[in-house]
Amino acid sequence: MQTAFSREQLAQPEIAEADGILKTCVHYGFCTGTCPTYVLFRDENDSPRGRIDLIRAMLEKGGAPAPRTVHHLDRCLSCLSCMTTCAVKVDYVHLIDIARSYIEKNFRRPLPDRMLRGLLAKTLPYPRRFAAALQLGRLAQPLAGFMPGRLRDLVGMAKARPVKMELLAPNVYLAQGERLMRVALLAGCAQQALDRNINAATIRILQRHGCDVIVADGAGCCGALPLHMGYERQARTLAAANVEAWSRLLDQGLDAVVVNASGCGTTVKDYGHLLGDENAKRIGAMTRDITEILAQLGLRVTGDMKPYRVAYHDACSLQHGQHVTEQPRRLLKTAGFTVLDVPEKHFCCGSAGTYNLLQPAIANALGQRKAAHVGSVDPDMIAAGNLGCMVQIGRFAETPIVHTVELLDWASGGPMPEALQGRTLRAPPPVAELSEQPAIMPSDAPPSGGAGIW
């Protein structure tokens, strides 16, 4: 794509970066077929290449963006499905982040929007504030019917999932047996307020597999939530605090930063780009999703797990942002589960950070679509590697949903995940029927039935 920035514009680093990215887009259009909003609306401005063109025009023109441009860019989920599909690998993620930041600096949103976004940016990254906001939301439930649309949606979501808060204090959880690794755990922000079980399962399984697990003093929200709302400065501040906190651990030896919320993992892995310094690059390079670390360590299981049917949901941040798709499946199979692929697995569930709060109608359509696909494989449970997806899919699916690490922890000696307790799980089929799976197939191929003739 040709661009027409002035020399003065190109002197600004973010414009220069955008220019480089824009020029790589050649409008093949493969991205359109896997973009959730284009598939829903068939509007070119709701497709990645359409948005790329809108961004180009917005940045070239300068000044306040047109409301129509903001409307279409706001509807982008940042699911990055387009980046997986793109033949020429346009760096869309950094382009849309530049655009979001530009909008926040140059566009005055209507008051209700400003209030909602400000509220989210000031609460979500801070677990105590977020927990308090959730409590308020619950108390306000009886009044929901009298509230304006977006606020009503927000209050409605507060009841979507019971709060199981546990804020982890700085601590070192020692390895059981021989220490193989020393890792820092990103305890997270909203996740700590919503579901203590994920961190608890992560720490247990890492200890069991020979890891000292450090919750570092000074580490908090990764910055992803404000970054994707265009609050780049706030995101940098949060990211810098994490880099500083984890860098302090390097002297005593640190093998990895472990993240169990893939939306955060994608951002932490990209700290080098966000902050641009060597420490940030180093931290980004040593960051691993929990399933990457467990695959590296080699999962040890008790061996008595029944082959329950697990529908594995690929969080966009894990599959498109980090390209981690095989490890979770392989680990779950090793743990003894029957792993089921979900149709349209490349598609976003509509969670997308704060998207389901800011764009509830589209998010609901995508959530219902995802839940229908998940249900169609007849699972006993759903596993996902990102709390946002768990909350979103849980709003629409009947089947219990758990974090992948909770299942792996259970299979390696931990407790049954809380979401499954008290539920009657179906007796899985006899093992003989399951042993017909092929020994060698392309790595992401699901098992074969063979139609009885082979």
Add this chain to the structure above:
Amino acid sequence: MAAENLEAFFSDTGKSLGTEGVNRSEETIRRYGENTMACGDVMPAGVVYPASTADVQAIVRAANTHGIPLYPVSTGYNIGLGSRAAARAGQVVVDLGYRMNRILEIDEKLAFAVVEPGVSYQALYDELVRRGNKLMLDVTSGPPQGGMIGNALDKGAGYTPYFDHFGFSCGLEIVLGNGEILRTGDGALQSDTLANWHTSKYSFGPILDGLFAQSNYGIVTRMGVWLLPRPPMVRSFHFAFPEDSDLEEVIELCRPMKMSNFVPTLFRVANDLYLCGSEGESAEYHASKGKKSISDDGRRALREKHGLGAWNVSGAFYGPSAAALEPMIQRVRDHFGQSGKAKYIDHADAGGVGPLQVAINAFSGIPSLGELGLLKWRPGGGNLWFLPGTPMDGKIANEFQRICRGIYEEHGMDYMVMNVCGPRFARGLHVMTFNREDAEERARADACYRKMSEEVARRGVYVGRAPIQYHDFHMQQAMPVYRDACNNVKTALDPNGVIAPGRYGIG
């Protein structure tokens, strides 16, 4: 085409389809006109989105009433052959992919699926996996979001025993140019119960299905697709040959393996650039400003980097277990080993080589994105596919290599080819990537395409599929009686010429 006719057409269509069924936004028109060819963009007059066969009928009838030319696309990912661009500017694109994307039926006992035009390879694959992965569909190595009907009707193909997508389709539903619905095969029976519509093509009367491949006589709204019982084990094998001239021997070695059907898949015989080109950009493009082909040293360096040869053969066996397939693999190794030049790459090692993993996925009926990287070889987004074929005779294939490689080099293009080999014929997938934003390079790509077409035609070889900008050009290469026959059929089935006039040089 008068402006008031166009307005009347969209008004009628809007009444039939609802506002969601018509799109005339400036952005939509611009994007639907974009393509990767050397000719530039071809802007339509608008886009309509039918949701049913009845909607398609309503569109075709309105087109007849108001004299509006239509241009149907299924999913529109025919990259390198036209994308979603119409045959001629001003046609109305009928985009069947948005709202006609249902899998209508899957018969697991008789192993067939029935799909609408918007159903992609990925969508059917996902559904088959959901049902337990008992059946396998043949896929292309192109975009997973590509449409199955569009590919079959354009005579597209894959690599498994069911590679011939039109040949393994069975039973069409078509809205003819006059707005009437035709069912082919056993579907022609005047009955509400059609037991064999998607199981038999050899029913009473002429086989009309073929009229709707690479033509413009109607809009296909439903098609049966035959499926293969999925084998529990797929075991691929690969051989790398060091020299360009080894193609002759490769073809001679492949032919008996296919003639006997000992190897069930087609052979992918890909040159170095076809495989390595999907892994990154040309390292020499900027130095020559795109005016020269990559050097022999450059190609050699790529081969060494990826552990591949000048020509690379891939195939696969299907069976119940690795042990059961091992003797077959050994026999193929012995066969290709006769040459003394072939380097064997086994299934496990091939899985670690990106371009060979693409082959494994294709043999396994798994849609994948890997080969799309070829389009990044040169900047600027230009892409044409030149698709002739050669008899499975090594000397002839090598002669075609010599001619086409020479023409590529004469025009400063990079020779990227895969011969997909059956028993008697090999489709020659010639990729041309070029900088579409550079007028001079674009003109060279166009000249290169035309010259190759003329040179192979001089030796008795026609193209198979073709970029839409060359449809008239290729039709002019046909014998006059063939052209007349095609146009006479057009007059019979689409008397007002409303369906894609100009497509495949007809109408």
